[in-house]
Structures are given as C-alpha cells and as structure tokens.
Amino acid sequence: MAEIRVLIADDHAVLRSGLKLLINTQTDMKVIGEAGDFRTTREKVFELHPDVVTLDLSMPGGDAVRLIQDLTNEVPETRLLILTMHDDASMFRTAFAAGAAGYIVKSAADTELLTAIRTVAAGRSFVSLPGNAVPSGPKSPPVLEAYEQEALNSLSTREQEVLTLVAQGHTNQAIADRLYLSVKTVESYRSRLMTKLNLGTRAELTQFALKLGLLQSEQ
Numbered sequence: 244m245a246e247i248r249v250l251i252a253d254d255h256a257v258l259r260s261g262l263k264l265l266i267n268t269q270t271d272m273k274v275i276g277e278a279g280d281f282r283t284t285r286e287k288v289f290e291l292h293p294d295v296v297t298l299d300l301s302m303p304g305g306d307a308v309r310l311i312q313d314l315t316n317e318v319p320e321t322r323l324l325i326l327t328m329h330d331d332a333s334m335f336r337t338a339f340a341a342g343a344a345g346y347i348v349k350s351a352a353d354t355e356l357l358t359a360i361r362t363v364a365a366g367r368s369f370v371s372l373p374g375n376a377v378p379s380g381p382k383s384p385p386v387l388e389a390y391e392q393e394a395l396n397s398l399s400t401r402e403q404e405v406l407t408l409v410a411q412g413h414t415n416q417a418i419a420d421r422l423y424l425s426v427k428t429v430e431s432y433r434s435r436l437m438t439k440l441n442l443g444t445r446a447e448l449t450q451f452a453l454k455l456g457l458l459q460s461e462q
Contacts, residue, residue, distance in 0.1 A: 247272035247364045250293035252284040253326070254302040258349075262297065265353055272360060281305030288318055294364050297326040297356075300338065308341045315342025319414055322363040326356070330372055340450045345369035366417035397439055405432040410452030 249266055251259050251274055263274045276291045278284040282304040288296060296314075300307040311323055324345035325338045335346045344363040347356060351371055362369040398406065401422070408418045415433070419426045433448065442448050 247360060248275045248291070248294045249273065249360060250276045250278065250284070250287055250291060250296045252278040252281075252287075252296055252302065253299040254279045255299075262356075265357070266360070269357060272357075272364075281307065281310050285310060285314070288314055288321055292318070293321055295322050295324055295360050297324050297360070298343075300325060300327045300329060300334070308337060311338060311341035311343055322366075324359055324363050324369070332372065335370065335372060336450070339368075339370075340447075342449075347371045366413055368413070395440070398436070402432060402436055402439070405429065406436055406448070406452050409433065409436075410449060 249272055251262050251266075253259050253262070256279070259277050259279075263277070266272050266274050275293055276287045278287045280303045284296065284298065284302075285305075287293075298307070298311070314321060314323060322344040323342065324347065325335075325343050326347055326349060327334070328349050329335075330348045330350075338346055345359050345368060347359045347369065348371065351359075355371055359369040359371065404422060405418060408421065413421070415426050415429045418424070419429045422429070424432075437443065437448055440448070440451055442451060
C-alpha cells in the first residue's frame with residue numbers, strides 16, 4: 244500500500260516540527276513538505292501534489308475559505324484536512340461547504356489526528372469537535388423553506404444518494420466507485436441536483452446537504 248503523502252500547512256514552526264515527527268513515525272504516511280502561509284501552501288500543493296494537506300485556518304498570506312475552494316476545484320485529488328484551534332460548528336460548516344474533507348481541532352489526541360489523515364486519504368470525511376458540536380445525524384426533521392422542501396421531494400432515490408455522499412465529503416471518483424457509476428454520470432447527477440435545488444455552486448450544494456444533517460461525524 245502506498246504511503247499517504249502529507250503537506251503540513253501551519254504558521255507555527257514548532258507545531259509543524261511536532262506534526263512532522265508524529266506523522267513520520269507511521270509506516271503508512273510521510274511528510275513531503277511544509278508551508279507557513281496560504282500563498283506558499285498553494286504553491287506547494289501544485290508542486291508536490293500531496294494526498295492530504297493539514298491546513299490551519301489562521302495563517303497570513305490570503306483567505307482560508309478562498310484557498311479551500313480553489314484547491315478543491317483545481318486539485319481535487321488532494322484532500323484538505325482542517326487542523327485548527329477553532330472549535331465552533333459554524334467554522335466547520337463554512338470549511339466543509341468550501342470543500343474541506345475533514346475538520347479536527349488542535350487539542351485532539353495524536354491518534355485521532357492520524358485516524359483523520361487516513362480517513363480523508365481514503366476518500367471519506369472526518370469531523371471531530373469538542374462537546375459533540377456537530378450532530379451525527381438529524382434529531383428532528385430539518386426546517387426548510389417551502390420551495391426547498393418541494394425541490395427535495397422531487398429528487399429521485401439515486402439523486403438523494405449522490406447528495407448524501409457529496410455532503411459526506413466523497414470525491415466524484417469515490418461516489419462513482421461506490422454507486423457503480425462513471426465519473427461523468429456522477430457529474431451529471433451533481434449538475435441535475437443543483438438545477439432542481441436552484442443552487443449555483445458546489446459549495447451551495449454542500450451547504451444544503453449540511454442543512455439536512457446528511458454529514459455524519461466520525462466517532
């Protein structure tokens with residue numbers, strides 16, 4: 244099995260050193276680069292093509308959400324794992340809507356971080372927030388506008404499956420593999436979903452799925 248190639252993006256050199264030491268002790272992953280700001284992170288991703296980027300949200304040199312959106316669209320094979328001090332659900336939802344595959348706070352245990360890296364590298368999502376800030380599923384029916392409920396009711400079973408997998412952070416290729424479809428067919432389903440739900444971007448599609456509680460946090 245190939246090693247998971249990791250890029251560490253954080254503006255604290257001491258933290259980067261600690262993460263590098265931790266990751267490089269694992270037999271199935273290695274650190275291939277580091278970055279201390281958003282501009283350098285972008286450059287390193289295009290230069291090194293890592294499998295996973297551990298990305299801090301508070302670095303100089305740009306905007307975190309814009310970078311997540313750009314990298315998700317331009318380098319979809321690289322998975323973005325947010326590693327941050329921000330432990331509120333609203334920040335998590337913003338990051339996931341932009342295209343992040345995972346979200347974990349810096350206070351998490353080392354073993355949890357390693358699990359998160361392996362999970363997102365495998366094409367799944369990973370969420371860990373203190374105090375169960377992110378629900379594992381809807382405890383009550385979501386409150387939708389009338390037009391949203393009507394649009395949701397118009398979705399076929401397959402479209403709902405694709406919507407759920409999008410919310411869970413799966414790539415087009417991962418969705419295609421799971422549902423035994425071609426990538427082109429998955430892309431068509433995504434486009435059809437955005438049309439039916441009256442959404443203009445992939446980020447809005449993810450936000451809608453999150454509103455429904457379709458994202459399952461890893462336990």
